[in-house]
Amino acid sequence: MARPSAPAVRDVLLMATPSKNADLRWFGGFHASDPFPAFSVKGRKVGLLPGMEVGRAREESAFDEVLNLTAVIADLRKSNPQAGVADAIVFAALQRGVHRFRVPADFPVGLYERLRALGLALHPVGAQQNERGAPEVFPQRLVKSQAELAGIRAGNAAAAAGFQAVERLLAEAEVGQKGLLRWQGKILTAEILKEEAQVAILRRGGLCDIGLIIAPGDQAVDCHCSGSGPVRANELIVCDIYPRHVASQQYGDMTRTYLKGKANARQRKMVLAVLEAQRRAIKAIKAGVTGAKVHTVVQEYFKSLGYVTGLKKGAYVGFFHGTGHGLGYDIHEDPALSTRNPRPLVVGNAVTVEPGLYYPGLGGCRFEDCVVVTKKGSEFLSAHPYDWEIA
C-alpha cells in the first residue's frame, strides 16, 4: 500500500543494476552490469552514469538526459571530500527542482537512509512484502508495447528451438538396458538434453540466463527441480524453458512434457487433462476477468476429474502452483493467474498459462504457453506443437 502522501509525488528514483532489475531495464533501456541511479522529473528520464558509460548511454539508452556521475562527484568533492553517489543524486535532483521521490519497495536501504539524511523526501511504494517486485511504481510496465510483445514472441521462438532439440534427441535415442535411453553411444541424461537445448536457443538469439528445467520422472514432482541424471523410456519428462531474448531483453517462457516410448493409461489421462485444462484457462482469459478466476477454472476442472491437490507425506501433490504469471523484462511479473490476484486483467497484459499435475510414482506434467490479453479474449505469444509421445 502506498503511503497517504505518495499519490502527490510523481517522480521516481531508482538505484539498481539493469542486468538484475527489470524496472531499470524498462525505465532506462540501457544494459550495464554495475548499479547506477536514475530518476524522472516531470516525465523526463535522467540517468547518472559512471564516466566510462556516459558515451554509450547517450547513444543507446532511453534517458532524456545522461549526467556524468563521476564528474559530478569530482566537482562536489572540491567542497566536500566525502561526497559520493548520494550527494550527486541530491545535487542533480535539487538542481532540477525536485526534492521528493517515490522509490520502489526494492530500493536499497543504505542509499535510502543516506539520501534521507541529506534531506530528500523518499516514499517507498509498491509491494511492501517484495513478493513480486514493485509493479505499483511503474504500473504501465504491465501493459506491453508492440515491441515488447515482439520480444516475448522472440523469446518463445528461442524456447521452441530448444524443444525441437529435445524432440530430436528423444527421437534419435534408443532404449537400452533397464529402460535407460542411449544417444550417440552415451546414456542420455537431463544434462545432455539441457546442453543441446541451450545451444539451439543461443543460436536463435536466446539465453537461459536463469537456467532451464528438464526433469524426468519423479524429479518433476518438485516443480522447480531443474533435473539431472539419466532419462528413461516410458516416463514423463517435464521441459520448462524460459530464455531471455537478448536483443529485446524480454523473457519467453514455455513448457512441454514428453514421453519416449509408449504412455500407459494413467500417464495419457494426466497429459490430456493438463492439455484440456490449459485450453480452458486460455479460453477464460479476457480483459475484466480476474487472475483468481482463471486459476479457479483450472482448479475446478482438475477436481472434476478426481485429481486431488494437497500435502501427501509432507510433499505437495496435484495442482499446487499458480496457473500463470506475467512476464516481460522479468521472468515473473504481475499479473498472477492465482488465488492471490483478485484484480481484473487488462488489455496488453502478457501472461503464461501453465497448469500442471504432479504425483510421485506417476511423475509430473505441465504445458505452458504465453498469451496477451485482449478485449474479447487473448492472442498467443508462443507457438509449438503438443506432440508429447515420441516413438
Add this chain to the structure above:
Amino acid sequence: MARPSAPAVRDVLLMATPSKNADLRWFGGFHASDPFPAFSVKGRKVGLLPGMEVGRAREESAFDEVLNLTAVIADLRKSNPQAGVADAIVFAALQRGVHRFRVPADFPVGLYERLRALGLALHPVGAQQNERGAPEVFPQRLVKSQAELAGIRAGNAAAAAGFQAVERLLAEAEVGQKGLLRWQGKILTAEILKEEAQVAILRRGGLCDIGLIIAPGDQAVDCHCSGSGPVRANELIVCDIYPRHVASQQYGDMTRTYLKGKANARQRKMVLAVLEAQRRAIKAIKAGVTGAKVHTVVQEYFKSLGYVTGLKKGAYVGFFHGTGHGLGYDIHEDPALSTRNPRPLVVGNAVTVEPGLYYPGLGGCRFEDCVVVTKKGSEFLSAHPYDWEIA
C-alpha cells in the same frame, strides 16, 4: 560506515533473489529465481522458503534450518488476515530469541520499513553508496575457499574455450574486399564470433549470463561497448569473456586482444606495453600491498612509455579504468585494484588483472587474467596463451 550500535549485532538478515544477489548465493548455497528471506542466529543459517521450494532447499541448500514460509504465513493469518512475509520473518526471529539484525546496504526498503514497524531493530551496514554491493556484511566472502577458487578456475576454463573458438574463426577467415573478413561464405561479424564463443563456453559448463565483449577497432575504445558488426583485417579486436561457471556459481573473467593479419608498429607497441603492464601488476600483487598501489604500478609504467590518459574531445583515452576487481559469486566484487582502494590485499582474495590502453584511430587493447593473492605473491586462476596476431 556501520552505525555505532552495529558492532554488537552479529546476526544478519537478507531478503533477495539468489540469481540476482551474490550475498545470498554465498550464504544459502541455493538457486532460486524468486526472492526469499534468510537470516543467521548465533552462527546458524535459517532460510524461509516458499512451500514449493522447501523440499529442494532441505536437500540442496547450506541452510541449517529451512522453514516453510507459506505454512508460517497461513498459520499467522488465522489470527491476522493481513499477515505476510514481514510478519513471518518477525515470528521466526522472535521464536529464536532474536530481534536485532544487521542488513546489507542493498536490503529492500519496503520490507525494511515494514519490519521496523513490526518492532525489529535493523542496522544497515556496508557500502552506503552501493557502489559495489555490501562486502562489510560478509567480509569473509572476499577470502575464497578452495572450492570457490576451483569454481573461478572452471569459469576461466570456459572463457578459454571461448577464446579458442574466436581464434579458430579468425584463423579460418579470409580477407575480402575493403579488408572485411569472410568466414564460411559470410562477412565475419562480432555477432558471429560471440555466438560461436558462447556455444563453446556453454559446452564447457559456462554461461555468459551478463553478456560478453567482442569489440573490433574503435568500438573497443568505449571499454564497455559489447561490439557489433563486421570485423576487419589489421585492426585490434578486444575480447572480454566473463562467464559464470554454472555448477559452482563462480564467475571467470578474462580478456584477450587479437589482430587478424599484420600489426603495424603502433599497434604492436601498444599490445606489448599492455602485456608488460599486466606482468608488472601481477608481480606487484601480494598480501599487504594495497589495491591502489598495484594500480599505480600500471599507471606509472604506461606514463613512462608516453601513453597519455585523460579526456580528449569529451571521451576518455589512455588507461582510464581500474587495474582489476575482485570476483567470485559476483562478477564485480571487492577488493578493487584501483585508486579508490587504500586497503591491503589479504591471502585468498581473488582479483582480475586487466590493464588496457584505448585511443581512437588506434583502437583498444586489454589483457586480463585472474589471480589469487598469497602471502608472498599470487597464483594464476586463469590460463590461456597470449598469441594475439593471427595470420
